[in-house]
Amino acid sequence: MNPHAHVRGEDLAGVDGTRVVRVEGEVDLANAHDVLDLILGRVSKDTTHVVLDLSATTYLDSSGVAMVFRLADRLGTSRQELRLVVPDGSPIRAVIELTSVDRVVRVDTAVSDAADRSR
Amino acid sequence: MIDQASAASGRRAPFAADRRPARLLDPRWRGPAGLVLVAVAYYVGARVGLSLSLVEQNITPLWPPTGIALAAFLLLGRRTWPAVTVAALAVNLPLTEGLAPAVLTAVGNTLAPLLAATLLGRVGFRRQLDRGRDALALVFLAALGSMLVSATIGTAALVLSGAITSDRVMPAWAVWWTGDAMGVLAVAPFLLCLPLFAELGRWSPARAAEAVLILTALAVVSVWVTLHDLPLLFLVLVVLGWAAWRLQLRGAAPAALVASLVATWAATHDRGPFEGHSLFEQMAILQAFNSGVALASFFLSALVTERVAASRALEAAAAELEARVEQRTAALSTANARLLQEIHDRSVAQEQLSREELRATREHQIAETLQRSLLPDRLPDIPGVDLAARYVPATADVHVGGDWYDVVQLPGGLIGLAIGDVTGHGLQAAATMGQLRMALRAYALHDPSPVEVLRGVHQLVTQLAMPDMATLIYLVFDPDTREVRFANAGHPPALVMADGTSWFLVDGLAPPVGVTADDHYAEASLDLPPGATLLLYTDGLVERRGVSIQEGLDRLALEAADHSDYDLEPLCDHLLSALLGETRNADDIALVAIRTSPRFAGPLELLVDAEPHELAHVRRTLRRWLRDTGVASSDENEILVACGEASANVVQHAYDGHGELAVAARLDGDVVVVTVSDRGRWRRPAERGGGWGISLMEALVDAVEIDRRPSGTVVTLRRTVGQEDAS
8 A cells, every 4th residue: 555645446326337446545656556556446347437636635746737648548548538627726736737637537626516417 | 317326325435444443342341441451461471571581580592571562552552551561570679689780671562562562653564464564663662672672771870780791781682672573573463463353253164274274384393493403494484474465464473473483482492593692693593583584574464465455445436337327327227218119209299290290281282273173273364354362271180171262154245253261171161162153153154133142052952052152242243344243141242343433342241152041142233433453362371379350451441442553463462461461371362353444535546466366355445445435325226237347357357367356436526436357368258257247347337449550458447426424
């Protein structure tokens, strides 16, 4: 277990095929690769939508951003959609915005928003 | 220990002498009957003696009454003297002319044996005549010595009465003297030997037949030698020797008497060897013969008796010795057997004891091994976090087991600390503790919230229906903020020590897990001062026999306050030794100590290995510095990410192998200046993944300056910051 980050996943109640994967802690050069594997490990073939909840992520550097792009790439090849949740005021909000992640992946401020497929 | 007294009891010493004259004899002879017997015997003896006289009827070569009188005095006591005097008077009256010589002679005949008896008593004479000295005393003191008196008085009486002329005084005196002496030698031993037949036990028939044979042979030989002219008197001595050797006094005395009587009869009748000799020659031969007979028989019998007695004594001594040895051997073997039994018993007991000891020791060892294997084998190495822990197993019997602690690295750089105590000891407590520890670790990773963690442990204990009760403290420590959140389930409170003071964290207390049905745990939190130490411990540290727990807590607080400046490892050692002293700890002791970082004063300088896992350390240290310096939290994240990007660059690109990463920070007015430097070879930013690092840095801070040199690269970041309120 990587000491800096904890990854857990659960299906969103009432919404088929949507899995929320929550990353708690810090993601940097040291653990970005492991975190990617952990996230993918929480996703099954039946999952159509993956909500990556970064609400409890306290640090994310360029390695973490690269990890998010790589994740989106991997999920895209299996036609699975990725959405991010980064609340306003989150310590990683600036990095997400500065690296233009939102151009590739949809970024919401809450899990409920991300789970809404109509948007 | 062993009774030996009975070994020789009931035996008589073989030489125990009976010197009392006649006390052993039948008491009826002590009275008048005895006097009459003595008088009659004396008179009869005198008549026999007179029948053997050589010179008319006055002088006899063998005067038996003297021997009878001496024997009477020795056997019946000297008080029988009147009988002797009266009988002597009766014998002599017809022989003398007038009363006076008869009285005088009677007096002499009484005095001589009295003197003899007295002298013998003085020298310890034994009438059994069983020693050579007794024979000597009888011959010289009684026969030859004492009879000087009767011979002198008797001869004087003869002279005074005019019975003999003065020129015949010497021959008369000599004959009287020898006659009396012979009477003592021939008759007294015979009479003295008579009581021995009663005293010494009966002869066997064979012995009695031998006695008859010997006496017969002696009589035949005696008579035969006295009927021939040839001087063969000495042949008698051979038979006498036989009698003395085989029968001792009881054979020798009668034999000597018979021989003397026969020889004297022969002399008085001019028969055999005595025929044709003058009176003097006859006297000389007879006296020589009688003396030889007496001396030979008594000495030989005394000698044989002595030898027999000695050999019997030797036999008795040998028998006694043997008995004693047997008894002693038996006693020794008894003692030996007892000793062996005792040794056996002891070794059995010893074996049993050591077996039990071994079992207890084994159980102790197993419990301790299990305990140690269930505790963290080492604390996690968290850069920038100072941690120490101790586990001291109980030294006594099987009280080991049950105390535990754990340090869990949680997401976000948080550190979970737990310490607990399962009631009970031994293997089961150790096993329960192992389950609790693993469960707590899982709960903490799932949700670090102290209340949630305790709730989870509580549910586990309740569901598993664990027989043991458990106390524990769980707390979450944020090294960046120095904040600690904790909940306590019945455990001794954690201790905080800082700057020479200490205090217990008494909040957030709830009952031990598994005790009550409800699981309402309370969370408390506290911002620890920079450089403060937080100590978690189990009750073994503060509980001493005979000392109240409050006293133990007070001592701990005092020791902790006094030594709050110690490094953590020496601090743990000191607290253990100070609170335990020299005593063996009866209970387990577990300790965990964590120290918050000191407050930064002035610039930051940090040198770490250029390795990915150090990046978090760099971040935390810089974050703490920013906070201690009073930089507004709104600026914090941007500076951290910019510094993190520069540091990640060094880790990724500066070195082929190992190298170092140096981070420095200072505050210039309201500008934070952070430098990240390495001693490696710089590579172009285009070679880095995506180039986000540089653009991020430039976006997050006001200015980025990259100074490339052959010796390494220095990246300088500058950002104008706001100041946090001093609240």
